[in-house]
Amino acid sequence: MKALQINQLKKRYKNGTEALKGVDLEVNEGDFFALLGPNGAGKSTTIGIISGLVNKSSGNVQIFDKNLDLDPSTAKSYIGLVPQEFNFNQFEPVKEILINQAGYYGINRRMASKRAEKYLRQLELWDKRRSMARELSGGMKRRLMIARALIHEPRLLILDEPTAGVDIEIRRSMWDFLRTINQQGTTIILTTHYLEEAESLCKNIAIIDHGIAIENTSMRKLLAQLNMETFILYLDKHINDLPQCIPGCGLRIIDQQTLEVDIEKSNSINQVFKTLSEHKINVLSMRNKSNRLEQLFMHLVEKNRHNKELVETLIQTSHENIAVEQP
């Protein structure tokens, strides 16, 4: 079954901003799905519409077997939302926030209290249960919102940049936590600007740019599109001239002891090592220049932008032509 199906979703805000221009999206049940896109692409708007916080202009949203317009109550009960911005009462104690949220889903207080303990412990917030929300650190507030989203044990968990401003240690423990609940059957949709996070967690991916889904595929297939990888090599000796051309490789000197190498997928880096050792140069260490998904992401977004500009120029020139023709 599909956990989420979005057809031709459009949103124009009151100030005229066209945030979504017809987004199509499908997420399978059990998936760990990445929703990526640059700032202002329309990710939060899409999520807002799915979770009932933003009014759509047109289009269709189906959550599991329920249409959001026809049976909003059931559709909403399937979703747990971790929004991008803090949206709890700053003066409410942590545990109260969870218990009240459970109440809004119809869960009685006794059960709510048990669940609150479970999730506060899992997210390492149990010690803070009596603190007011505003007394938590930024990372704790993010975890509080995750606990709150899970309190009714939703089938679909949507996280809008849950790891923004979270330190690397807690981020990693959040990843483990999310992986575990995904393995237990919760479908997860994640937006993030940390692409290595998406790459390591998610099975499928969509990229939104300017209110359009420009990609919706599996992470494996997407990464396979990338046919070039860049490595940085640290050398033990100064290097003045570039070694002679190695087929399938592009070499650049960064500084006298650092070399940048582009390697096509079909080639092996061994050739580079061999050439260097022939010159009696050893490689001390080596790393990937940047994250693979990051390169692809930049490529896709730039391509989309380029296409857009092309279309705009075409439209403009055609207008100009018409203008010229008319006296």
Next chain:
Amino acid sequence: MTFNEKFNAFKTILVKEYLRFIRIWIQTVLPPAITTALYFVIFGNLIGSQISDIDGYSYMDYIVPGLILMAVITNSYANVVSSFYSAKFQKSIEELLVSPTPNYLILAGFVSGGVARGVIVGIVVTLVAMYFSDIQIHSLTLSFTVFLLTAILFSIAGFINAIFARSFDDITIIPTFVLTPLTYLGGIFYSINMLPEFWQKLSLINPILYMINSFRYGLLGVSDTDISSALFIIIIFIISLFSYALYLLNKGTGIKS
């Protein structure tokens, strides 16, 4: 949602609203008690002793119903307008908007919170009034009905105000410029029979006049207006404002972009 789940959701909102104003009782329950005591001392004792009886009651007794109802009106209104607006302001209203709780229950929950504050403050003010005067209640049922309906009506009105409010200033504009004048001109301190004819007629378009007079009839057995038409007017107001508030909530006015 099953009936049970709906009940739990409603109870959660109501208890939360109740705890909110009870925790800050020094700001919510105590001030009306002090204000009313001052009214009784100044208007009842000092000035009232110089004024002749109205409809067979001493001035002190005559102003009791109006003062109680004024406290109910301001407090139920203030409770909902500030609670709902601050939920909007802090965005914690989104906790409810993402949940399956239907809009009519959200509205009912907030309104019940306002009614709870109106009733509690009303009772406190009545106790203060009983210290200053010894009124005999003419009809407990009627008094309580009017008291409750008034609390409901002004809680809904506060909710609508909060929906439209865009700043903290907006939640004080209506109470200051509309509610307070209408209450004061609604015959708390005088019988409209004491006014010149033009002002009498004009007073009749003030809905608060009907509430105060029916409540006065409940407590003292005297009124300037007809009781059944007063009750009818209050109920019509409640139904139309509730429907309007629900319409706004369904549309997402002021809470959804």
